Amino acid sequence: TPTATDTPTDTPTATDTPTPSPTDTPTDTPTATDTPTRTPTRTPSLTPTPTITHTPTPATPAARMLRGSIAARLGPGAIYPAVLSLDAGDLLDIRGISEDGAWYQVLLPDGTLGWIVASASLVSIAGNPDVIPVAPAPTNTPTDTPTPTPTPTNTPTDTPTPTPTPTNTPTDTPTPTPTPTQTPTDTPTPRPRPSPTRTLPPPPPIRPPLVSCPGALPSQLFPGVEGFVRAEDPRPVNVRNRPTVNGRRIDQIQVGERFIVLEGPVCADGLAWFRISYGGGVLEGWIAEGDETYFVAPVEAGRPQAQPALTAERVLSPDCRVILEDEFTGGRSFNDWFIGAGNRSVAEIVPDAYQLRIGTGAGGSESTTWGSLRGFFFRSARVEAVVRAQHFTPDVSVRTGIWLRYQDENGFLTFMISSTGQYYIARWSDGRYNDLVRWSPSRAIRLGDGVPNTLRVDISEDTFDFYINGEYVNTVVDRTWPEGRFVFFGSAAAEDTPISFNMDYMRICQN
Numbered sequence: 001t002p003t004a005t006d007t008p009t010d011t012p013t014a015t016d017t018p019t020p021s022p023t024d025t026p027t028d029t030p031t032a033t034d035t036p037t038r039t040p041t042r043t044p045s046l047t048p049t050p051t052i053t054h055t056p057t058p059a060t061p062a063a064r065m066l067r068g069s070i071a072a073r074l075g076p077g078a079i080y081p082a083v084l085s086l087d088a089g090d091l092l093d094i095r096g097i098s099e100d101g102a103w104y105q106v107l108l109p110d111g112t113l114g115w116i117v118a119s120a121s122l123v124s125i126a127g128n129p130d131v132i133p134v135a136p137a138p139t140n141t142p143t144d145t146p147t148p149t150p151t152p153t154n155t156p157t158d159t160p161t162p163t164p165t166p167t168n169t170p171t172d173t174p175t176p177t178p179t180p181t182q183t184p185t186d187t188p189t190p191r192p193r194p195s196p197t198r199t200l201p202p203p204p205p206i207r208p209p210l211v212s213c214p215g216a217l218p219s220q221l222f223p224g225v226e227g228f229v230r231a232e233d234p235r236p237v238n239v240r241n242r243p244t245v246n247g248r249r250i251d252q253i254q255v256g257e258r259f260i261v262l263e264g265p266v267c268a269d270g271l272a273w274f275r276i277s278y279g280g281g282v283l284e285g286w287i288a289e290g291d292e293t294y295f296v297a298p299v300e301a302g303r304p305q306a307q308p309a310l311t312a313e314r315v316l317s318p319d320c321r322v323i324l325e326d327e328f329t330g331g332r333s334f335n336d337w338f339i340g341a342g343n344r345s346v347a348e349i350v351p352d353a354y355q356l357r358i359g360t361g362a363g364g365s366e367s368t369t370w371g372s373l374r375g376f377f378f379r380s381a382r383v384e385a386v387v388r389a390q391h392f393t394p395d396v397s398v399r400t401g402i403w404l405r406y407q408d409e410n411g412f413l414t415f416m417i418s419s420t421g422q423y424y425i426a427r428w429s430d431g432r433y434n435d436l437v438r439w440s441p442s443r444a445i446r447l448g449d450g451v452p453n454t455l456r457v458d459i460s461e462d463t464f465d466f467y468i469n470g471e472y473v474n475t476v477v478d479r480t481w482p483e484g485r486f487v488f489f490g491s492a493a494a495e496d497t498p499i500s501f502n503m504d505y506m507r508i509c510q511n
Contacts, residue, residue, distance in 0.1 A: 061094045061127030063104055063116065068241070068250030070122055071277070071284050072114035075138045076103035082277070083114050085284045087241070087250065092116075094125070096135020100477045102463070105135040117282050119475055120460035120511070213267035217290050221261050221274050226299045226443065231255045237295045239285035243273030250285050253278055254315070257471055258299065258443045265289070279472040299443060314386050315454040315470035320509035324376060327505050328353050338371040347371040353502040356490050360498045366397075367497060370489035372406060379483040382509040384456045389490060390500045391449050392419045397493040400501050402455055403428075404464070405484030412487065413478060415457055415466055417445050425466060425476050436476040444471035452504060458511055 071082035076098040086092075095113060096105035103115045104123070116123060212219045221227055229237050236254050240247035243266040253259065257278065264274030271288040278284075289296060326335050331351040340347050344359030347369065356369045389400050401416030410429065413436075417423050423445065425437040445468055446453050456467040462479045465472065486508070490501030 061125055061129055061132055062091050063094050063106055063123045063125055065090045066122055066124055067283075068248075068285075070116060071282055072106065072108060072116050074114065076105070076115045077137075080115070080138075082284060083112070084108055084110075085241070086116070091126075094127075094132055097129075097132045098137065099134055102475050102477050104132075117475060118463065119282075119465050120458070120463065122282070211265055213265055213270070213272040215270035216265075216267070216272045217292075217294060219265050219272050219289060220294065220298055221264065221272075221289055221296065223261050223263055225261050226258060227261060227276070227296045228258045228299050228443070229253055229255050230294060230297055232293065233295065237287050239276075239278075239283075239287055241285060243275070243286045244268045245271070245288075247286060251283065253287070254470055256315075256469065259287075259296075282472065314452065314505065316384055316507075317382065317456065317470075317509075320382065320384075320507060323378070323381060323508045323510060324373075325507040326354070328503075335376075336374040338374060340371075345369050350502075353504050354488060354506075355500055355502050356488070357500045358490070358492060358497050365494055366491060367494060368489065368491035369501075370403065370487050372485055372487045374485070376508075377483045377485055378508060380459050380461055380511050382456065382458045382511045383486065383506075384454060384509070385488065385506040386452050386454050386504045387488065388450050388452045388502050388504065389419070389492075391492075391496060392451060393447055393449060394420055396496040398491070398496055398499065400453075400490040402457070403487035403489060404457060404459070405478075405481045406487045407481055407484055411481060412484065413464070413480075414489075415455060415464075416489075417442075417453060417455070417468065419447065421445050421447055423466070423468060423473060425464075425474060427478055427480060429480065436478060437474050440474075442468055442471075442473050444468040444473060460511055 065086050065088050068086070068088040070086045072084040072086055073082050074080040092106040092108065094104050094106055097103070097118065098105075098115070102118055104118050105113055105115055108114045208222055210219050210222060234255060236252035238249045239251040239253060241250050242248070243264075245268075259276040259278035262275045262277055262284070265272035266275075266286075267273075271291065273286050273288055275284065275286050287296065324335065326333050326337075328349050329352060331349050333349050333354070337349060337354055338347055339349065345367075346355070346357045348355055354371065356371060358367045358369055383402065383404065385402050387400050387402075389398050392398055392400075396419050398419040399416050401414060403412040403414050406412040410431075412428050414424070414426050414428060414433075416425075418439070421443070422439045422441050423437075424435075424439045426433040426435050428434075454467075454469050456470075458465040458467070462477055464476050464478065466474045466476070486506070488501075488503045488506075490499070492499045
């Protein structure tokens with residue numbers, strides 16, 4: 001029988017409810033009328049014709065691209081094929097918005113309609129967004145999207161638990177959180193998802209005959225394969241709008257970043273060029289495979305593997321107007337983090353980290369522990385956290401991540417990664433997880449014991465852009481709570497305890 005322990009809880013802060021101010025009710029003033037008299041009739045004067053005042057029609061809202069190689073798609077989701085690659089500065093009329101507000105329907109330069117992701121980090125809106133009508137998605141599911149290979153059955157998965165599992169965990173509240181279902185599916189969901197779900201296909205099981213370019217290295221890439229930027233050269237790889245060194249540079253992809261090859265090779269300038277899709281399927285462009293050495297390489301097929309230490313580093317955004325920051329230097333912090341200890345768990349600040357620990361036999365099939373940043377509520381911001389788990393390989397069942405818009409144990413949004421190489425986004429409310437993005441594989445996740453993963457969420461009001469190690473993976477929209485707090489958490493199956501979770505660094509930036 002678990003031993004009851006006193007668990008420190010956060011005391012909700014009462015907020016002032018704004019009192020509606022009374023407003024003056026306009027009173028109709030009676031119009032004076034002339035009383036008829038017996039005076040002689042006068043010749044009526046010409047009455048001026050009233051001038052019709054036209055009410056100005058609101059301008060059509062427009063979307064301006066903040067960066068190049070943004071893909072316009074056939075429907076509101078990354079499962080739809082790209083129809084055009086947009087350049088930075090392109091201005092398109094907005095004709096509609098997806099049901100949950102995550103994608104805009106726009107008028108493309110050729111007069112056709114397309115869809116772009118409604119992310120404040122990728123596009124800016126001119127005009128009144130409130131007049132944008134909801135536009136229906138195409139009725140037919142696109143058929144040219146590759147079907148992912150089913151996940152091998154011997155890959156450890158996170159087992160759902162329909163009821164909360166009691167754990168003696170030093171947390172802000174005594175109620176532990178149930179484990180969400182991690183169920184990789186064999187095919188994408190037939191209906192189009194409004195959020196840009198990353199549905200990048202795995203490498204084909206059989207490599208086709210490779211085509212090499214004269215004067216270039218023998219090609220290793222081919223259409224359909226997933227690739228990554230090699231770490232031997234720390235410089236990023238240029239993404240161009242055309243397959244030539246004379247093409248305009250529209251972006252750069254960083255060391256370790258993943259992509260899908262769409263087309264190639266095209267031989268030009270003594271190099272082999274490939275058209276790629278990256279950034280969760282939102283961005284496209286051309287890269288060279290290498291010159292004297294390879295810039296990029298195909299990702300090894302099969303389940304995710306532990307990443308080499310060479311790529312195990314923080315991947316922070318280059319610009320940040322810091323609101324709050326913590327590196328826990330020397331085991332100290334000026335911020336108010338939850339600190340506490342229970343029978344089999346501890347939350348404390350150790351040298352250079354905020355640490356959560358779960359002991360052996362914490363009870364139940366799954367143990368979850370978390371700790372919050374107290375006294376700081378926010379709405380729109382960029383949140384970055386560098387997290388690591390003591391054990392984080394596919395042979396264990398371990399999850400870690402962050403909770404945002406945290407109200408209490410009954411309400412928050414979770415952004416988590418798993419030791420099986422998958423990520424999950426959900427809203428915890430009404431005593432259960434409500435899926436926003438189901439468990440999805442991502443090779444952006446680094447696996448390995450103690451390997452750091454940088455989680456980043458860009459929040460623009462009620463839109464949340466999720467990045468893992470600098471790679472964009474998904475966008476969700478949730479309007480449940482207007483603001484909330486930040487929480488770091490970790491969980492593990494009982495057989496995988498004892499275990500510790502470290503957050504080495506976190507910051508909140510103006511967005």
